[in-house]
Amino acid sequence: MAFPLLILSFLTLFIAYKLFQRFRFKLPPGPRPLPIVGNLYDIKPVLVRCFTEWSQVYGPIFSVYLGSHLSVVVNSAELAKEVLKDNDQQLANRNRTRQIAKFSKNGSDLIWSDYGPHYVKVRKLCTLELFSMKRLEGLRPIREDEVTSMVESIFKDCSKPENEGKAVVLREYLGMMAFLHITRLTFGKRFMDSNGVIDGQGEELKAILHNGIKLGTKKSWAEFLPWFRFFFKTENQLLAEHDALADSFTKKIMQEHTLARHKTGNTKNHFVDALLTLQKEYDLSDDTVTGLLWDMISAGMDTTTITVEWAMAELVRNPRVQQKVQEELDRVVGSDRVMTEADIPNLPYLQCVTKECFRMHPPTPLMLPHKASTNVKIGGYDIPKGATVSVNVWALARDPAVWKNPLEFRPERFQEEDIDMKGTDYRLLPFGSGRRICPGAQLAIYLVTSMLGHMLHHFTWTPPAGMKPEEMDMMEQPGTVTYMRTPLQAVPTPRLSADLFKRVAAGNV
Numbered sequence: 001m002a003f004p005l006l007i008l009s010f011l012t013l014f015i016a017y018k019l020f021q022r023f024r025f026k027l028p029p030g031p032r033p034l035p036i037v038g039n040l041y042d043i044k045p046v047l048v049r050c051f052t053e054w055s056q057v058y059g060p061i062f063s064v065y066l067g068s069h070l071s072v073v074v075n076s077a078e079l080a081k082e083v084l085k086d087n088d089q090q091l092a093n094r095n096r097t098r099q100i101a102k103f104s105k106n107g108s109d110l111i112w113s114d115y116g117p118h119y120v121k122v123r124k125l126c127t128l129e130l131f132s133m134k135r136l137e138g139l140r141p142i143r144e145d146e147v148t149s150m151v152e153s154i155f156k157d158c159s160k161p162e163n164e165g166k167a168v169v170l171r172e173y174l175g176m177m178a179f180l181h182i183t184r185l186t187f188g189k190r191f192m193d194s195n196g197v198i199d200g201q202g203e204e205l206k207a208i209l210h211n212g213i214k215l216g217t218k219k220s221w222a223e224f225l226p227w228f229r230f231f232f233k234t235e236n237q238l239l240a241e242h243d244a245l246a247d248s249f250t251k252k253i254m255q256e257h258t259l260a261r262h263k264t265g266n267t268k269n270h271f272v273d274a275l276l277t278l279q280k281e282y283d284l285s286d287d288t289v290t291g292l293l294w295d296m297i298s299a300g301m302d303t304t305t306i307t308v309e310w311a312m313a314e315l316v317r318n319p320r321v322q323q324k325v326q327e328e329l330d331r332v333v334g335s336d337r338v339m340t341e342a343d344i345p346n347l348p349y350l351q352c353v354t355k356e357c358f359r360m361h362p363p364t365p366l367m368l369p370h371k372a373s374t375n376v377k378i379g380g381y382d383i384p385k386g387a388t389v390s391v392n393v394w395a396l397a398r399d400p401a402v403w404k405n406p407l408e409f410r411p412e413r414f415q416e417e418d419i420d421m422k423g424t425d426y427r428l429l430p431f432g433s434g435r436r437i438c439p440g441a442q443l444a445i446y447l448v449t450s451m452l453g454h455m456l457h458h459f460t461w462t463p464p465a466g467m468k469p470e471e472m473d474m475m476e477q478p479g480t481v482t483y484m485r486t487p488l489q490a491v492p493t494p495r496l497s498a499d500l501f502k503r504v505a506a507g508n509v
């Protein structure tokens with residue numbers, strides 16, 4: 001008898017609270033929530049498509065309840081400006097799920113930290129130290145090494161007689177490149193030997209990342225039903241184990257670098273050395289140093305793989321654009337050498353292609369959710385303190401009221417109008433805008449442009465035999481980051497002489 005009574009009291013409390021909110025606040029309209037589950041029953045797996053459909057029904061700003069948690073989604077450039085500029089500071093907190101709270105040591109890092117003195121300090125460190133132009137320049141050899149190494153491995157595979165004319169699964173190469181690049185930039189080590197074999201420590205790291213993704217994507221009702229969290233003991237234990245493994249891995253790497261620095265007296269450009277040498281000056285706890293290192297891995301790995309996979313899919317579907325980029329590369333770089341990042345300023349059409357890819361396929365289409373630290377008004381509606389606010393940057397960049405033929409992949413639009421994608425033009429926000437804008441934006445733009453340039457200079461790409469471009473699956477996979485639902489397969493045909501497919505190794509940067 002006691003249990004049903006308990007449930008009944010919870011239900012009554014919940015309904016009373018919702019009614020109180022409804023009368024106290026003028027909340028944005030939205031689909032009708034059910035008690036306890038809110039709108040979870042009605043949400044379609046590819047969240048960004050579902051939210052874009054709902055914005056057609058309820059308007060450019062709407063409410064959605066994830067369980068009992070209020071989330072507000074904005075879907076127009078004007079409202080994005082209200083969120084990310086006019087009310088930037090009040091909407092700069094983060095909502096931490098159980099898993100994230102555990103892994104980020106309750107926001108001791110950057111990504112999951114609330115806005116406040118800790119955030120300001122760590123963000124300053126990122127801007128002035130980790131992502132300064134000088135450091136990005138110093139890290140350039142690592143990027144060029146990993147991009148050319150990827151090209152070499154595609155060439156080796158597609159040149160095998162048994163693979164002639166066969167398609168490759170591009171994600172395998174892009175994913176490996178992104179893994180090697182970001183872990184090298186962060187942990188200061190290449191976890192693959194010269195024979196292309198991942199070493200023991202690299203396997204350990206891959207296992208930690210794999211486990212993190214598995215725990216992160218596991219749908220847990222406990223997340224949305226906080227009253228029942230005590231039922232989820234096993235999950236809490238798994239999270240604690242994962243956390244301990246990642247911590248011990250990071251500690252070992254930090255010790256190795258500290259020893260090497262003491263021995264040689266040299267500080268390298270990568271992030272572990274940078275953070276350890278700046279730890280005292282910025283008064284960073286060990287948890288913050290560890291948290292920052294893992295932030296870079298989680299924010300900088302899938303995002304680049306996803307962007308380049310979508311970009312290559314668009315280029316396979318649009319041979320006209322592919323050919324135009326190749327003509328530009330042949331004119332500027334020629335066919336006697338490989339492209340380098342120094343060529344990018346002289347490749348304006350390639351830069352437009354990169355922008356068009358970020359417009360059509362931002363890898364984090366709802367950005368990362370922001371949280372209100374106080375009551376604010378957006379679009380004339382109330383956003384109560386504690387609510388989550390998401391900006392649908394996918395919808396902004398496909399809004400027919402703002403973009404001509406938005407569903408057409410046409411890089412020329414950026415030759416006709418110079419539109420910024422680093423947070424000043426609210427029509428195009430793949431990296432967000434305002435205080436929480438992606439600090440890795442410039443690094444990501446260099447990397448994506450360089451990857452695309454190399455792939456198109458070295459190879460011509462066509463659909464697998466028998467597949468028409470219009471038959472390619474251009475739908476997204478569910479998730480916070482939106483991979484292609486079907487991994488892209490394409491046939492590479494080399495277009496430069498064989499000696500130009502060699503990895504340009506960087507040495508110890």
Ligand code: HEM
Binds near residue numbers: 369
């Ligand atoms: C294709 C590449 C990338 C895209 C599209 C992208 C996009 C984004 C977006 C939308 C946010 C959230 C902004 C907000 O909450 O308002 C973000 C945050 C962040 N990104 Fe990126 N990102 C990319 C690559 C990278 C790389 C390569 C790194 C670092 C190596 C990085 C590091 C971060 C960090 C640390 C944050 C958290 C910033 C904060 O909370 O203050 N990102 N990124």
